[in-house]
């Protein structure tokens with residue numbers, strides 16, 4: 001198969017919906033084993049050979065569910081709060097400060113990112129630590145490309161991420177009750193951050209990322225529990241030490257730094273062996289749960305990163 005060359009997406013627009021939907025149709029045809037179906041729309045570039053690790057032969061979660069059932073505590077703790085409240089977030093202008101152990105620290109404007117990085121579609125499973133999951137067609141680019149640009153020093157071992165603090169626009173950061181310590185912070189080991197599956201997402205379903213999903217730019221690490229996928233990022237820092245992470249600080253015995261999806265290690269308060277696929281019919285007694293896969297189904301790609309780790313233990 002020839003390699004997949006994603007189309008360049010100009011700064012002003014993520015793939016127009018019509019093109020995007022045609023592409024999906026084409027991908028469906030390609031997955032069925034036909035090089036080109038009669039009547040299939042003409043495409044400027046061949047799109048059939050998306051590496052299978054970047055797409056899935058699983059039903060997509062509806063856009064409605066992806067954009068209305070969210071965790072984004074800066075806008076409230078209810079699943080429907082982010083969709084209701086995140087409209088208040090101003091996402092332009094927006095910059096990401098990249099600093100720490102890098103040769104070329106810089107403040108990168110989101111418009112520069114949109115103009116300079118080739119966006120790709122990645123259809124990934126997302127498994128929340130709360131035992132529900134989705135299949136989401138992200139638009140984004142490898143985090144490794146951005147890291148290359150700032151040239152990490154040899155001493156850099158981890159990447160720390162930080163979300164915006166703006167209580168005027170994030171109502172979950174205002175008022176008496178604060179669900180978490182702000183800013184929301186996350187981190188990866190540098191090799192995890194550089195892994196080709198790890199992306200910064202700027203869109204989903206062929207459109208600009210909705211605010212409730214972490215606009216204008218958020219992390220997606222498909223083999224880890226969803227809380228690692230930090231939203232609305234304003235700062236990335238290369239460090240020598242393992243950085244603190246929000247949920248680990250809040251409950252260290254429940255949420256680890258690594259947080260790799262692992263059906264063999266239960267959360268102290270519930271099983272992680274199975275999951276509820278959002279939008280899929282459940283049986284009479286809440287059945288029809290599906291089995292959770294080690295590394296969320298990405299073991300072939302990422303298990304080698306964790307050689308020597310005891311996979312029956314909590315990390």
Ligand SMILES: Nc1nc2c(c(=O)[nH]1)N[C@H]1C(S)=C(S)[C@@H](COP(=O)(O)O)O[C@H]1N2
Pocket residue numbers: 066069070071072073074126127128129163184212213214225226227228229230231232
């Ligand atoms: N800044 C920030 N990022 C966040 C969260 C959050 O509350 N704040 N929630 C996390 C959790 S628990 C999950 S499951 C995913 C949900 O992403 P989605 O709403 O786009 O599906 O975002 C993660 N990123």
Ligand SMILES: [Mo]
Pocket residue numbers: 071128129130225226227
């Ligand atoms: Mo989550």
